[in-house]
Amino acid sequence: MNLFVGCNGGLGKTYTKNFGEKNNLYFAKEKLNLIDILKIEKIIKKYKIKNFINFAAYTNLPLSEKNVIKCFDINCFSLINLCEILNKHKVKLFHISTDYVFNNLNENFENQKKNPINIYGLSKNYGEEVIKFKSNNYSIVRTSWLFSKYKNNFVDKIIDKIKKNENLFINNEIGCPTSSDSLSFFINKIINQNIKTKEILHFRNFPAISRDKFTLKIIEIYNKKNKKKYKKKINNILKFDIVERPKISILNCDSTFKKYKIKKIFWKKELNKII
Ligand SMILES: NC(=O)c1ccc[n+]([C@@H]2O[C@H](COP(=O)([O-])OP(=O)(O)OC[C@H]3O[C@@H](n4cnc5c(N)ncnc54)[C@H](OP(=O)(O)O)[C@@H]3O)[C@@H](O)[C@H]2O)c1
DSSP: OEEEEOTTSHHHHHHHHHHOOTTSEEEOTTTOOTTOHHHHHHHHHHHTOOEEEEOOOOOOHHHHHHOHHHHHIIIIIHHHHHHHHHHHTTOEEEEEEEGGGOOOSSEEOTTSOOOOOSHHHHHHHHHHHHHHHHOSSEEEEEEOSEEOSSSSSHHHHHHHHHHTTOOEEEOOOEEOOEEHHHHHHHHHHHHHTOOOOEEEEEOOOBOOEEHHHHHHHHHHHHHHHHTOOOOOOEEEOSOSSSOOOOSBOEEOOHHHHHHTTOOOOBHHHHHHHHO
16 A cells, blocks of 8 residues: 655645545645654554655745745655654655756756755755665655646646736746646656665656746647637746746756656647646
8 A cells, every 4th residue: 555645735636636546545734744753654554555655845935945944844854754664664755856956057867966056955955865865765756847737836827817817927947847647647657666776766848948938838728728818928037036946957857768668748738738
């Protein structure tokens, strides 16, 4: 049996919708907190858990700059005890990380030196390091710019503004939009491999694009599907908010895709499905 935590977030909801089988356990934060290690151990023992999938994270970038301790508690410190308990009961850890552990102009490879430039990226980086140091059996999957039909992601926020006919202020950061649907299929695939390993994987959709061009694509698809004519021009800004973000962030997925026999997935097709 597998135990999933953080199932009320974008990725957690998407995974549960696609693969929510009765013989696995799916918990939202209210029912199981990642920090509640005693409860986690009880569940692991009671249900003889084989895989622990961590969809939980502190993901609010502007707030993480202010609530540094809270962000580190969830994205990093909680993993210290968790890894010990998982080792003790021979449970494999599946953990999601981010391209924001890097700040490079070129492609980012799995084993490349990291250099996060904001608190969220720093906390996720140290989270990875805790797992690498402590865990006997793990897959860390780095991904980027997740979108889904659920609330609180870039696509959802843009569509909300289009519906209200508001102006759009977008920066020209370059990255790789990735559908939570496609990522959940990948995660399901690696869980089912049932292998003991210590691996870092990269998963994203293709191709890389700037935020402003991606926004134009969202508008185009929205207008077409809803027979609407949102025509406001996009106002380019240098920064969204107080948070420093990489100007370019592109995960190289070659070795992951080769290892798991994955074909490139294009975000445009995925975007069409969810708008
Ligand atoms: N979204 C992206 O663009 C993106 C990009 C790269 C990597 N990732 C990574 O992908 C993973 C999933 O992200 P997501 O987009 O699904 O984020 P999300 O929508 O913010 O979901 C995270 C979930 O974790 C929950 N959570 C927070 N603290 C918790 C705790 N202590 N115990 C249990 N649950 C807790 C949150 O609940 P509350 O909201 O109630 O706090 C939320 O439901 C994360 O590891 C994230 O770092 C995301």
